[in-house]
Amino acid sequence: MKAKIAILCAVSLAVLALSPFVGAPLEGEQGRFILWQLRVPRALMAALVGGVLSLVGACFQTIFANPLAAPSTVGTTAGATLGALVALVLGPALGLSSYAATAALPLTALAAFAGAMIVSLPIAAVAASGRARVNDVLLAGVAVSLAAGALATGLQYTADQAALQTALLWSLGHLPQVGYRDLLMLLPFVVPVVIVLLLQTRALNALLGGEQRAFSQGVDVPRVRALTLGIGALGVAACVALCGPIAFVGLVVPHIVRLALGPNRRVMLPMSLIVGAGFLAACDLGGRLILPGRELPVGVITAALGAPTLVWLIIRGNRA
Amino acid sequence: MTTALHIEGLTVSARGRPLLDGVTLSLAPGEMLALVGPNGAGKTTLIRAALGMVKAASGTVTLGDSDPRALGGRDRAARAAWLPQTGGVVEAISALELVESARFRFHETRDESRAAAQAALARVKAEAFAQRPVTQLSGGEQQRVALAAMIAQQAPLLLLDEPANHLDPAQQIATYKLIGELWREGCAVLCVTHDINLLRFVGGDPARVRIAGLAEGRLSFDSSLADPFLADRVARLFGVRMTTHEVGGARLILAEDGP
Structure with missing residues (x-):
């Protein structure tokens, strides 16, 4: 067990550390600039976003008691996407200038968070009522996702050309060319999210024994559910605002970790964070290498890996 | 002195139908109570009410010294532990x-x-x-x-819901012997069961093993394992004929077909 944890950590961190050095050879002053000002911050961004999405996914799976629950399946990502799109499309129209991701992050993040919460709160309320079955909650999430998706498409239809181009690239889910400043802007959002979620470990572990039993053991189940959902939505919103809806990371990584290390949340939550960091860095590297001279948005890679995984999980779940 | 559990005039309804109807029941610290009754009598609802999991339409529940619904999670868990019927x-x-x-x-x-x-x-x-x-x-x-x-x-109070369900005879006996040990160590025990005959494996003085009957949300009797009329009471509770048999010093109550 300890050896497995060490190997997974080592592989994830090695992928993360080596990913900036893979690709077109870097030489001289320009090479140093590309390495330290472009590739390294981007790898760090991949690590941060991948880690947070995976941790949130692992927590959502626990509170929904469903292996298919992830930010992208319970509506959080869709809500954040809709909110961020509103900011991206309507922002220029309202005369908010300088639409670089950097300058816009606080606004976009705020809009994404608002969108994520507007979608997540009714679902959290349903979950916290104690009357709904977990599958009802998941279905509500799917319904809200579809509605938010339709609104987002409608919004893009009304957007002008320039805004549409921005919105399209963004909505594929990509890691933008960021500097260290963007990383520093993301940190105050995601660090508290990670801390609060990891502090829930014992309660989430108790939930594995069934929600009623967890309640009798002293876990305030509605509170844990609402807190995890709300804080998770905040983390997802921050990531979505910067990188767009990077799908399936929060679904796939917790499954990899569980298959390798078992379902104990004491191991699964921190390891989802670490493996998720390495996983998204690897996906981003793949996006840089697959088409020579061009970059594939990382969201395309994760979707290509995630969709079959989702189908496989459903088929396996039906058999069990 | 406080009780482990005190339920006073408790009525719990679901969709207009009363699950519990004015139940009053008290369990002292270190006391053993078996709650028997037909399916759907409200036994599980009573346990859930004791844990504060269901809302009372009227009446009060006092777990240790407080209303379980007003207690924080950890304080509630310090007063009662639960063995639910299903795994989950x-x-x-x-x-x-x-x-x-x-x-x-x-x-x-x-x-x-x-x-x-x-x-x-x-x-x-x-x-x-x-x-x-x-x-x-x-x-x-x-x-x-x-x-x-x-x-x-x-926890000082154990709430057991059909602890021997789906167990083979050896396991059933082992389970009730363990319950007896926990009881003698000072735990109050509220044990929901259909099978009165298993209660003899708890051990100790049968007069100290309380048995209460619950039917259609109401308490129908509150007696003990030593009660000479226990078979009649249980027969009325379940609506079947019951006969008493002495086997090797143990008293067994068996359900019979017919009036």
Whole structure:
């Protein structure tokens, strides 16, 4: 067990550390600039976003008691996407200038968070009522996702050309060319999210024994559910605002970790964070290498890996 | 002196139908009470009300010294532990990990949780499968792990819902003997069951094993295992003929077909 944890950590961190050095050879002053000002911050961004999405996914799976629950399946990502799109499309129209991701992050993040919460709160309320079955909650999430998706498409239809181009690239889910400043802007959002979620470990572990039993053991189940959902939505919103809806990371990584290390949340939550960091860095590297001279948005890679995984999980779940 | 559990005039309704109808019941610390009654009589609802999981339409529930619905989670878990009827384990967590997580109410290190969990598993003789996933255990093994989780919570009141359901005879006896041990160690026990005859394995003086009957949400009798008219009371409760048999010094009550 300890050896497995060490190997997974080592592989994830090695992928993360080596990913900036893979690709077109870097030489001289320009090479140093590309390495330290472009590739390294981007790898760090991949690590941060991948880690947070995976941790949130692992927590959502626990509170929904469903292996298919992830930010992208319970509506959080869709809500954040809709909110961020509103900011991206309507922002220029309202005369908010300088639409670089950097300058816009606080606004976009705020809009994404608002969108994520507007979608997540009714679902959290349903979950916290104690009357709904977990599958009802998941279905509500799917319904809200579809509605938010339709609104987002409608919004893009009304957007002008320039805004549409921005919105399209963004909505594929990509890691933008960021500097260290963007990383520093993301940190105050995601660090508290990670801390609060990891502090829930014992309660989430108790939930594995069934929600009623967890309640009798002293876990305030509605509170844990609402807190995890709300804080998770905040983390997802921050990531979505910067990188767009990077799908399936929060679904796939917790499954990899569980298959390798078992379902104990004491191991699964921190390891989802670490493996998720390495996983998204690897996906981003793949996006840089697959088409020579061009970059594939990382969201395309994760979707290509995630969709079959989702189908496989459903088929396996039906058999069990 | 406070009670372990005091229920006063409790009425609980669901969709206009009363599940419990003006039940008054008190359990002293260290007392053993078996709650019997037909399916749907409200036995499980009574346990859920004791834990504050259902809302009372009228009446009060006092768990230890407080209303369970006003208590914080850890305070509630310090007053009563529950053995639910169904497993409800959703993932392939190991038996040891499941029992460890029952220590939620304690602010303690992981090693302390682990030591307490191992002690509880030893208590139910489940060390051999402590590392195996709960979902792969047999029904009897799962029930022993659930008992260990309840023991690990170290609460002064144990709420047991059909603890011997789906167990083979040897396991049934072992379970009731364990319940008897916990009772003699000072726990108050509220045990919901259909099978009065298993109660003799709790041991001790039958007059000290209280039996209350619950039918259609109402308390129909409150007596003890030593009650000479127990068979008649239970017969009325279940609506079947009951006969009493003496076998090797033990008194058995058996249901018969016909009037």
